[in-house]
Amino acid sequence: xxxxxxxxxxxxxxxxxxxxxxxxxxxxxxxxxxxxxxxxxxxxxxxxxxxxxxxxxxxxxxxxxxxxxxxxxxxxxxxxxxxxxxxxxxxxxxxxxxxxxxxxxxxxxxxxxxxxxxxxxxxxxxxxxxxxxxxxxxxxxxxxxxxxxxxxxxxxxxxxxxxxxxxxxxxxxxxxxxxxxxxxxxxxxxxxxxxxxxxxxxxxxxxxxxxxxxxxxxxxxxxxxxxxxxxxxxxxxxxxxxxxxxxxxxxxxxxxxxxxxxxxxxxxxxxxxxxxxxxxxxxxxxxxxxxxxxxxxxxxxxxxxxxxxxx
Amino acid sequence: xxxxxxxxxxxxxxxxxxxxxxxxxxxxxxxxxxxxxxxxxxxxxxxxxxxxxxxxxxxxxxxxxxxxxxxxxxxxxxxxxxxxxxxxxxxxxxxxxxxxxxxxxxxxxxxxxxxxxxxxxxxxxxxxxxxxxxxxxxxxxxxxxxxxxxxxxxxxxxxxxxxxxxxxxxxxxxxxxxxxxxxxxxxxxxxxxxxxxxxxxxxxxxxxxxxxxxxxxxxxxxxxxxxxxxxxxxxxxxxxxxxxxxxxxxxxxxxxxxxxxxxxxxxxxxxxxxxxxxxxxxxxxxxxxxxxxxxxxxxxxxxxxxxxxxx
Numbered sequence: 001x002x003x004x005x006x007x008x009x010x011x012x013x014x015x016x017x018x019x020x021x022x023x024x025x026x027x028x029x030x031x032x033x034x035x036x037x038x039x040x041x042x043x044x045x046x047x048x049x050x051x052x053x054x055x056x057x058x059x060x061x062x063x064x065x066x067x068x069x070x071x072x073x074x075x076x077x078x079x080x081x082x083x084x085x086x087x088x089x090x091x092x093x094x095x096x097x098x099x100x101x102x103x104x105x106x107x108x109x110x111x112x113x114x115x116x117x118x119x120x121x122x123x124x125x126x127x128x129x130x131x132x133x134x135x136x137x138x139x140x141x142x143x144x145x146x147x148x149x150x151x152x153x154x155x156x157x158x159x160x161x162x163x164x165x166x167x168x169x170x171x172x173x174x175x176x177x178x179x180x181x182x183x184x185x186x187x188x189x190x191x192x193x194x195x196x197x198x199x200x201x202x203x204x205x206x207x208x209x210x211x212x213x214x215x216x217x218x219x220x221x222x223x224x225x226x227x228x229x230x231x232x233x234x235x236x237x238x239x240x241x242x243x244x245x246x247x248x249x250x251x252x253x254x255x256x257x258x259x260x261x262x263x264x265x266x267x268x269x270x271x272x273x274x275x276x277x278x279x280x281x282x283x284x285x286x287x288x289x290x291x292x293x294x295x296x297x298x299x300x301x302x303x304x305x306x307x308x309x310x311x
Numbered sequence: 312x313x314x315x316x317x318x319x320x321x322x323x324x325x326x327x328x329x330x331x332x333x334x335x336x337x338x339x340x341x342x343x344x345x346x347x348x349x350x351x352x353x354x355x356x357x358x359x360x361x362x363x364x365x366x367x368x369x370x371x372x373x374x375x376x377x378x379x380x381x382x383x384x385x386x387x388x389x390x391x392x393x394x395x396x397x398x399x400x401x402x403x404x405x406x407x408x409x410x411x412x413x414x415x416x417x418x419x420x421x422x423x424x425x426x427x428x429x430x431x432x433x434x435x436x437x438x439x440x441x442x443x444x445x446x447x448x449x450x451x452x453x454x455x456x457x458x459x460x461x462x463x464x465x466x467x468x469x470x471x472x473x474x475x476x477x478x479x480x481x482x483x484x485x486x487x488x489x490x491x492x493x494x495x496x497x498x499x500x501x502x503x504x505x506x507x508x509x510x511x512x513x514x515x516x517x518x519x520x521x522x523x524x525x526x527x528x529x530x531x532x533x534x535x536x537x538x539x540x541x542x543x544x545x546x547x548x549x550x551x552x553x554x555x556x557x558x559x560x561x562x563x564x565x566x567x568x569x570x571x572x573x574x575x576x577x578x579x580x581x582x583x584x585x586x587x588x589x590x591x592x593x594x595x596x597x598x599x600x601x602x603x604x605x606x607x608x609x610x611x612x613x614x615x616x617x618x619x620x621x622x
Contacts, residue, residue, distance in 0.1 A: 031462065034540065036396035036525060037362035037453065039460045042353045050435065051348035052405040052450045054365070056442045059409065085347035094363040096448060098370065124361065131367045133443060137407060139363045139450030142348065149350050151342065214347060229345065 015105055015128055022109060023123050030124070038124035040092055040141070047144050048091070051082040054137035057099070063134065065177045068104045070192040072111025075136035078216065080119045080196035081257045085214035086149040087205025088142030089198060090121035095138050099131030108136065119198060147205050150261070155211035155230035155287045159262035162269060162281040164200045167219055168245030171253025187244055194257045200278055204261045207272035212261035218254040223294050224303035226260065233290035236301065240282050251296075252304050262287055326416055326439055333420060334434050341435070349435035351403055351452070358455050359402070362393040365448035368410070374445065376488045379415045381503040383422025386447035389527065391430045391507035392568045396525035397460040398516025399453030400509060401432035406449050410442030419447065430509060458516050461572070466522035466541035466598045470573035473580060473592040475511045478530055479556030482564025498555055505568045511589055515572045518583035523572035529565040534605050535614035537571065544601035547612065551593050562607075563615050573598055 019033060026032045031039040042048065055061060055075045066074070080090045093116070100108055105128065116123050121140065155161075173191030176183040197214070204212055211226050219239065227233055241250040263269045266283060273280055294301040330344060337343045342350040353359065366372060366386045377385070391401045404427070411419055416439065427434050432451065466472075484502030487494040508525070515523060522537050530550065538544055552561040574580045577594060584591055605612040 031460070034464075035460075035462050036393040037360040037399065037451075037460075039397070039455075040359050040361055041357065042359045043357045046352065046354045048351050048353045048359075049348040050351055050403065050405055050450070050452065052363075052407050052436070052448065053438050054407040054409060054440070054446065054448050056409045056440065056444075056446060058443055059441045082347040086350070088348065092361065094361055094450060096363050096365045098365060098367045098446070125363070127364050129365070129367065130370045131444070131446075132369055133367075135365065135367060135409070135442075135446050135448075137363065137365050137446075137448035137450075139361070139405060139448075141361065141452075144350075149342070149346075149348075151346050153345075 015102065022113065032122070032124040033126070038094065040124065045143050047149065049083055049086050049088040049142040049144065049149060050139070051079055052137065052139035053078050053082065054135055057134040065181065066192060068107035069111035071134070071136060072108040073115045073193050075138050076112050076115035077194050077196050079138045079140040080115070080121065080198060081214040081216065083140060083142035084196050084198045084201035085212050085259060087147055087201050087209070087212065088144050088149065089202060090119045091141045091143045092124045093121050093138055093140040095123055095126035095136065097126070097136050098129045099134040104134070119196060150205050150209045150212040152211050152213055152226050152229035155226055155232050155262040156264070157232055157287050157289045159210055159264050159287040160266045160283050161234055161236070161260070161262050161285045161287065163240065163258050163260050163284055164197050164281050165258040165279065166240040166242040167215065167256045167258060168250035168253050169242035170194060170255040171249035172242065172245035187242065194255060196257060197259045199276055200259055200273070200281070203272040203276045203278055204259065204263065204269065207263060207268040208265055209261045209263045212259055215256045215258050215260055216254060218252045218304070219260065220251045220302060220304040222260055223301070224292065226262070227292050227294055231291050232287040233293035234285055235288050236285035236294070236296040238284050239296060240284065326413065333424065343433070343435040344437070349405065351435065356454050358460065360394055360397050360399040360453040360455065360460060361450070362390055363448065363450035364389050364393065365446055368445040376492065377503060379418035380422035382445070382447060383419040384426045384504050386449050387423050387426035388505050388507050390449045390451040391426070391432065391509060392525040392527065394451060394453035395507045395509045395512035396523050396570060398458055398512050398520070398523065399455050399460065400513060401430045402452045402454045403435045404432050404449055404451040406434055406437035406447065408437070409440045409446040410444050415445070430507060461516050461520045461523040463522050463524055463537050463540035466537055466543050466573040467575065468543055468598050468600050470521055470575050470598040471577045471594050472545055472547070472571070472573050472596045472598060473594055474551065474569050474571050475508050475592050476569045476590065477551040477553040478526065478567045478569060479561035479564050480553035481505060481566040482560035483553065483556035498553065505566060507568060508570045510587055511570055511584070514583040514587045514589055515570065515574065515580065518574060518579045519576055520572045520574045523570055526567045526569050526571055527565060529563045529615070530571065531562045531613060531615040533571055534612070535603065537573070538603050538605055542602050543598040544604035545596055546599050547596035547605070547607040549595050550607060551595065
């Protein structure tokens with residue numbers, strides 16, 4: 001046996017040494033952590049999806065509200081959600097962490113590994129470094145399992161518009177936590193442990209979805225993103241509001257991570273979700289010819305939602 | 312044409328709109344920026360390498376010394392170097408940026424795109440967000456072009472040890488910049504624009520390299536990483552020092568990004584480098600049976616180099 005880095009008394013090396021045992025064994029002839037890059041077996045995958053997102057202290061989370069476990073979960077789940085929004089299934093990911101102390105690293109990885117297990121997406125490599133702020137960056141590969149990926153640009157006039165669940169839960173949960181850090185319940189859970197709608201995205205893709213996006217920045221903004229990309233408008237009849245959230249939180253709150261998608265045939269969509277044992281998607285409106293124009297019950301719906309300000 | 316996000320007056324959206332034109336057109340049936348994930352054509356690639364690294368202000372760069380262009384270059388080049396260290400060729404990458412203002416973003420992308428062109432590795436997606444510190448995270452996919460990836464663990468007793476160039480240039484360049492921000496020359500260039508040794512890594516892999524690593528943290532530490540992973544020791548006869556650098560900078564400075572590798576047949580290695588039109592690698596020693604023990608001219612060589620402290 002080689003002398004291991006554990007004996008060097010350096011905590012970064014020691015953590016990476018422990019990580020190798022935490023992350024489990026590579027599949028088949030793959031080779032994961034311990035080298036400069038992970039080796040993945042891509043044979044059998046014609047198409048792969050690649051996405052990356054980072055979460056940074058003070059922007060994507062507040063450490064007085066979110067535990068390191070929650071931050072780890074979220075960092076991976078938001079990437080799984082991006083894959084879901086294309087109809088993809090998370091496959092492999094790598095994680096970089098900066099600015100975590102040794103205790104936080106363990107807890108952060110608890111959450112990362114919970115999400116990794118929940119989405120069947122092994123962490124195959126990563127890096128740890130110093131930093132004055134906590135940053136967690138995840139890059140994720142997904143597979144389409146032979147299906148055609150769904151873009152934002154395919155919505156056509158007349159398509160039905162669906163959302164996979166009621167909205168505003170995360171924003172409502174954050175509001176509750178800001179007034180009472182001990183608050184508990186489904187909105188708090190939605191804020192702390194957002195779910196990526198992977199099975200829903202695949203069901204939507206299989207049932208003819210023409211455009212899809214995950215609601216990371218709020219319905220107001222993300223709906224317009226589909227409208228702009230597809231060259232259509234949308235007339236909404238209704239916005240389903242999560243129990244205990246406000247109408248504004250449902251439209252502008254963001255971080256719901258429900259999927260918003262269009263499809264020409266509502267029956268096919270309902271059948272696919274039913275066959276997959278999923279909660280039925282909610283039809284909320286339809287695509288129109290009015291390029292970029294979105295309305296709710298006839299009144300203009302502005303492109304408002306969370307967006308990062310660059311000074 | 313759809314109304315674009317540019318009309319929304321939000322700088323993040325406007326930048327991402329501009330990015331689509333900056334990044335060039337997808338190859339074949341791929342689909343790059345503009346959706347939640349990039350779609351890549353993996354057919355023909357049995358194995359892919361995946362690596363990710365982030366650079367963060369105050370740890371990996373000092374904004375009073377490095378320009379945004381240099382930071383962008385470095386963020387991509389360090390990932391290309393990780394691929395090179397496995398014998399891989401950079402293929403596609405995604406970039407997340409936090410904490411850059413609008414002007415910095417443009418300059419940062421100048422450097423990112425220069426490195427992207429230099430390594431033939433298109434940026435296929437990414438994300439921009441707020442942040443109190445500048446963070447650039449790159450995840451990179453590489454291909455092995457049918458060759459077997461080279462790990463850290465394959466060095467065998469008797470193998471010759473090579474490095475692809477003299478060491479200490481980056482540390483010397485940083486030292487010079489700290490005393491004179493207007494300093495110029497090859498060491499400054501080496502610090503600001505580190506080169507990933509992609510062709511060298513592929514030549515080493517083709518000529519029977521048994522273990523390889525890129526010198527990101529300094530010879531002292533990275534040599535021990537190969538020793539630990541392979542279960543060997545190393546006797547070094549010499550350490551090639553970059554002109555104007557010190558012996559200590561060559562051993563412990565880090566960020567040289569030259570490749571350190573072992574191979575059983577020195578002639579094959581020299582022939583492969585010659586055939587590829589590359590500078591000959593420098594033989595600096597050989598692998599021994601003394602697990603984890605590294606010496607230079609008979610004296611102990613400690614596992615010192617840059618490593619991140621986790622408190």
